[in-house]
Amino acid sequence: MSFIELKNINKSFGKKNSKVDVLEDLNLSIEKGELVAIMGKSGSGKTTLLNILAGIDTPDSGEYLFDEKPMKIRNAADGVKFRRNNIGIVLQHFALINDFTVSENIEVGLWESGLSIVEKNKRIIEVMEQLQISDLKDKYPGKLSGGEKQRVAIGRAIICRPSLLLADEPTGSLDSSTEENIIKIIQDLNKTNGTTVIVVTHDDEVAKSCMRTIHLEKH
Amino acid sequence: MSTVIINTYRNMFKSVKRNLTILLNMVICTSVIFILLQNYYYLKDRHDDYFTSGNIASHFEISFADEDDGGLYYSDQLNKTPMYYVGQDLLKTMESDPRIMLYGLTYSNFLPEDYVDGVNMTPYAIEGVNEILIEQYHFSKNTQDAFELKCDSGRFFQEEDFNVDTDDPVPVVLGYNLQEVFKIGDTIHLKNEYYDDRAVVIGFLEKYSSINAWETVNYMDDAIVVPGDFPRDFEELEKNKERKLGLSSDEEFTSITSPCIYVMDETMDLQKYVNSLTAKNGFYTLCVQATDGVEVTETKSISEKNVMLIAVVTAVTGIICLITLGMVLYNRALEDLSTNCIYLLCGIPLWKINTSIILEMLIWAALSCIPACMISQLEYKKLMVSPVLLFAFSAIVALIALIPTLRVMKKVNLDVFVRNRIIV
Numbered sequence: 147m148s149f150i151e152l153k154n155i156n157k158s159f160g161k162k163n164s165k166v167d168v169l170e171d172l173n174l175s176i177e178k179g180e181l182v183a184i185m186g187k188s189g190s191g192k193t194t195l196l197n198i199l200a201g202i203d204t205p206d207s208g209e210y211l212f213d214e215k216p217m218k219i220r221n222a223a224d225g226v227k228f229r230r231n232n233i234g235i236v237l238q239h240f241a242l243i244n245d246f247t248v249s250e251n252i253e254v255g256l257w258e259s260g261l262s263i264v265e266k267n268k269r270i271i272e273v274m275e276q277l278q279i280s281d282l283k284d285k286y287p288g289k290l291s292g293g294e295k296q297r298v299a300i301g302r303a304i305i306c307r308p309s310l311l312l313a314d315e316p317t318g319s320l321d322s323s324t325e326e327n328i329i330k331i332i333q334d335l336n337k338t339n340g341t342t343v344i345v346v347t348h349d350d351e352v353a354k355s356c357m358r359t360i361h362l363e364k365h
Numbered sequence: 366m367s368t369v370i371i372n373t374y375r376n377m378f379k380s381v382k383r384n385l386t387i388l389l390n391m392v393i394c395t396s397v398i399f400i401l402l403q404n405y406y407y408l409k410d411r412h413d414d415y416f417t418s419g420n421i422a423s424h425f426e427i428s429f430a431d432e433d434d435g436g437l438y439y440s441d442q443l444n445k446t447p448m449y450y451v452g453q454d455l456l457k458t459m460e461s462d463p464r465i466m467l468y469g470l471t472y473s474n475f476l477p478e479d480y481v482d483g484v485n486m487t488p489y490a491i492e493g494v495n496e497i498l499i500e501q502y503h504f505s506k507n508t509q510d511a512f513e514l515k516c517d518s519g520r521f522f523q524e525e526d527f528n529v530d531t532d533d534p535v536p537v538v539l540g541y542n543l544q545e546v547f548k549i550g551d552t553i554h555l556k557n558e559y560y561d562d563r564a565v566v567i568g569f570l571e572k573y574s575s576i577n578a579w580e581t582v583n584y585m586d587d588a589i590v591v592p593g594d595f596p597r598d599f600e601e602l603e604k605n606k607e608r609k610l611g612l613s614s615d616e617e618f619t620s621i622t623s624p625c626i627y628v629m630d631e632t633m634d635l636q637k638y639v640n641s642l643t644a645k646n647g648f649y650t651l652c653v654q655a656t657d658g659v660e661v662t663e664t665k666s667i668s669e670k671n672v673m674l675i676a677v678v679t680a681v682t683g684i685i686c687l688i689t690l691g692m693v694l695y696n697r698a699l700e701d702l703s704t705n706c707i708y709l710l711c712g713i714p715l716w717k718i719n720t721s722i723i724l725e726m727l728i729w730a731a732l733s734c735i736p737a738c739m740i741s742q743l744e745y746k747k748l749m750v751s752p753v754l755l756f757a758f759s760a761i762v763a764l765i766a767l768i769p770t771l772r773v774m775k776k777v778n779l780d781v782f783v784r785n786r787i788i789v
Contacts, residue, residue: 226709226713230713242707246375255711314783
């Protein structure tokens with residue numbers, strides 16, 4: 147049995163006349179510890195798929211099994227709960243809180259962890275060392291480069307040790323040298339922590355660095 | 366819980382300017398509510414069950430013949446407060462009103478000046494007692510005419526007798542029986558433990574002269590009548606070189622003294638009359654005891670008109686503050702949408718984010734009560750409005766102002782946020 151399994155997933159947007167089928171009878175299996183790239187043209191449903199995997203959106207029909215259990219996201223609160231326990235998310239636009247320092251941004255991922263302050267601090271230090279951003283801990287996002295921001299975003303996503311890391315165009319806003327750096331970090335996380343990683347990208351280089359690439363066709 | 370606390374802290378301290386605007390709006394709102402509630406309480410309270418009940422009265426009342434407060438001679442609460450000047454106005458107005466008559470009754474130890482020098486001991490020093498406790502009436506300008514009092518010999522008070530220089534003796538009229546001891550032009554001492562002043566006899570009352578008020582006849586054959594207030598050697602009087610009925614002050618004591626009010630027209634509604642004065646003088650509490658010091662009127666302490674006016678001002682100010690506050694919070698919510706989306710992506714539930722916003726507003730509401738409570742404590746030495754009630758009102762204001770914010774939060778769309786587009 148796969149770690150993630152999508153069976154006959156359908157998703158469309160709009161109403162009757164303007165209805166657009168984004169995902170149609172999508173079947174997908176991802177094993178635990180895999181590093182998978184999802185590629186496709188604009189409008190092919192990459193981000194929609196990521197949103198369904200993250201519990202942000204729900205499919206119109208079909209079955210989503212996560213760690214062999216059927217996902218039942220009835221409302222936004224269910225999605226929040228699901229993400230808290232299982233998912234880390236990295237976005238193209240970094241999504242950092244500008245009035246928080248680097249360490250505070252990373253700590254947001256632990257707010258709901260129930261860990262003690264000592265344990266939280268220990269984990270923040272570990273993650274910052276792993277991502278080589280220890281020297282940036284008191285800086286605010288406005289003072290960071292794109293690559294540094296993305297590393298902070300990755301730090302926040304992995305601090306709660308999720309079993310699945312979803313990255314939506316993680317290198318989309320970065321130059322090529324920084325892009326390589328971020329890809330390497332994601333690969334390391336996959337290998338070292340055993341985290342299953344799904345990267346949504348339109349970049350061939352990023353896709354090549356993954357174990358497997360899934361292509362989505364535009365309908 | 367820690368999420369709520371951390372986010373509350375962040376909300377409260379991340380933008381000083383914006384949060385000061387929130388606090389300022391809350392303070393204004395709470396203060397106007399405080400003023401309204403305070404005056405509403407005044408309106409509800411009657412003189413007899415409020416000002417005679419305990420420690421509040423001495424702090425702000427302008428009372429006439431309130432025996433509970435020792436005639437208010439020794440109140441140290443009114444010194445140069447707005448209330449003091451309102452009291453002055455009130456007394457002047459009453460004094461000049463022909464329908465109202467003011468007079469006071471105190472007691473002085475009374476002895477002839479010659480006795481002080483050890484010469485010519487008078488028959489009034491009886492049984493080894495060298496001083497005589499005597500009834501001392503304080504008359505305003507219209508009192509003598511109102512009670513139709515006449516002199517047996519000498520004259521009664523004239524206009525200038527109410528404005529005697531403090532260096533000169535006070536002109537006094539004595540009761541009929543005291544003619545046995547004194548003659549017109551004699552100088553006497555009037556004193557008690559608080560004062561010692563000189564007086565000159567200008568006339569004697571007719572035999573059986575009396576004040577007939579409230580079904581009681583007070584004969585004045587052994588009494589002394591002084592014009593206006595007495596004593597007069599307080600600092601304020603020395604400065605003004607003028608005798609002021611009913612007002613005296615010095616460093617320690619500033620008060621309205623306690624003449625009785627006698628309403629000439631029995632059909633006159635004294636409550637209405639006082640309310641009209643309070644309406645003119647502001648919304649301070651003015652209580653009037655229109656009897657002989659035992660009974661009290663049901664005088665309202667504040668004009669209903671003023672409460673209505675304050676209610677309108679409160680409503681207008683409150684609405685302006687509410688709209689401003691709502692707009693500030695709404696704009697902040699829009700600016701914070703991306704942050705809140707990040708929280709949701711990280712598994713922080715929306716109810717905790719909303720709880721932190723509500724908690725923050727409750728803290729602002731609590732803080733906004735402090736200035737009103739301080740003003741109350743400074744002005745009245747007492748919390749005139751329950752802080753809990755005040756907090757409840759300001760909390761309601763805060764929560765109403767939060768409604769647009771909470772509606773925005775409900776509409777947060779993570780799908781759009783992930784796609785890096787407009788969020789709501």
